Amino acid sequence: MKSLRRDKLVSFLNEELGLSEFPKDDSINGLQVEGRESVRKIGVAVDACEYVFEAAADSGVDFLIVHHGLIWGGIRAMTGCLKTRIKMLLEADISLYACHLPLDWHPLHGNNIQILNLLRLSKAGEFGEYHGRRIGYWGRTKKETSLSDFVTLADRKLNTDSIAMDFGRKVRNVGVVSGGGWSALYDAERFDIDTFLTGEPSHSAYTLAEEMKVNLIFSGHYATETVGVMAVGRLLHKKFGLGTVFIDHPTGL
Ligand SMILES: [Zn+2]
Numbered sequence: 001m002k003s004l005r006r007d008k009l010v011s012f013l014n015e016e017l018g019l020s021e022f023p024k025d026d027s028i029n030g031l032q033v034e035g036r037e038s039v040r041k042i043g044v045a046v047d048a049c050e051y052v053f054e055a056a057a058d059s060g061v062d063f064l065i066v067h068h069g070l071i072w073g074g075i076r077a078m079t080g081c082l083k084t085r086i087k088m089l090l091e092a093d094i095s096l097y098a099c100h101l102p103l104d105w106h107p108l109h110g111n112n113i114q115i116l117n118l119l120r121l122s123k124a125g126e127f128g129e130y131h132g133r134r135i136g137y138w139g140r141t142k143k144e145t146s147l148s149d150f151v152t153l154a155d156r157k158l159n160t161d162s163i164a165m166d167f168g169r170k171v172r173n174v175g176v177v178s179g180g181g182w183s184a185l186y187d188a189e190r191f192d193i194d195t196f197l198t199g200e201p202s203h204s205a206y207t208l209a210e211e212m213k214v215n216l217i218f219s220g221h222y223a224t225e226t227v228g229v230m231a232v233g234r235l236l237h238k239k240f241g242l243g244t245v246f247i248d249h250p251t252g253l
Contacts, residue, residue, distance in 0.1 A: 002241035003040045006095055009063060009240075017102050017109065017232070024131055027100030028071040033086060035095035039063040042236050044229035045247040046222055048096060050085060055247045057092040064089075064247075065232055067111075067225050069098025103228040104178050105135040109235060111178035112136045114227035115197070118157040119150075121174055127191060128177035128184025136177035136184055138191050144170045147195065147215050154197065160223035163201055165216040167209055169194035178224035188214045199224035200253065222251045 010031045014020075019029045032048075043061035045052040048070045056064050070085055078086060089096055104111050112135065116123055121139030128136030141150070150171040151164045175193040177184040182202035187193070189212060196214050198205075199221035209216045226246070233244035 001040050001243055003038050004240050004242060006037050006039050006063065009039050013097060017099050017106060019102055022101045025101045026072045027069055027098055029099050029102060031095060032069050032071050032098050033089045033096040036062055036093045041243040042233060043245050043247050044233040045249065046225050046229060047249060050088060051249045052247050053088040056094055059245050061094055061245065063095045065097045065229055067100060067103055067229055070096065101135055109228060109231040111225050111228035112176050114231050115176050115224060119153060127175045128181055128187050136175060136181060138173060138175040138193055141172055144172050147171055151217060154217060154219055158219050158223045160220045162217050162219040167213045167215050169213055169215055171195045179221050185209060188212055221253055
């Protein structure tokens, strides 16, 4: 199996994933916990948590890449769950690398563009403002389709069970923002979006979507954010020949 120096991998990822594009992200993006110097096996997962760390250690992972890391804003105290989580990583000598908003936005490897590709939407432009910049995309279906057919496709491709609300439109122009992206709905009128797909269900989105006549699809925070880390895993396997494993820990939310 091929190996790569940890520092070289970190520099590659920092550059390739465009971390500098999001200086205001609450997530401390990049290397959060330093593990062994040589990397042979990469793990990718959505959430940094005990289940994932245990599975990573069992599979011989040296370097773990997650969308939701451990450090948000900074560390005030290393106690309780945080202590246990960091201790697990240090004892297993596994590096933890986090990539939050850059991995929603990224035009090649990001969650949103990956969803567009899976749902056969041709990219029309950026969509969905979050913390002052757009992190999602909107795209067009090949032809007008019914909401139920489109939801069936989303469920199959994202391995999920979406909640959909039909506000009377056929599906043609679809806005996509992964995770907890409901507020991106405000962008829908600007781009004549008829259908908005995001991750987590939001009560607040309902009446807004009803009045805008925009169909809503909530495909799950977890399910919409598996695709970016998986794309990064494929990239590292292709570029460096490293072994990669996706550690699945669905929340159903
Ligand atoms: Zn998220």
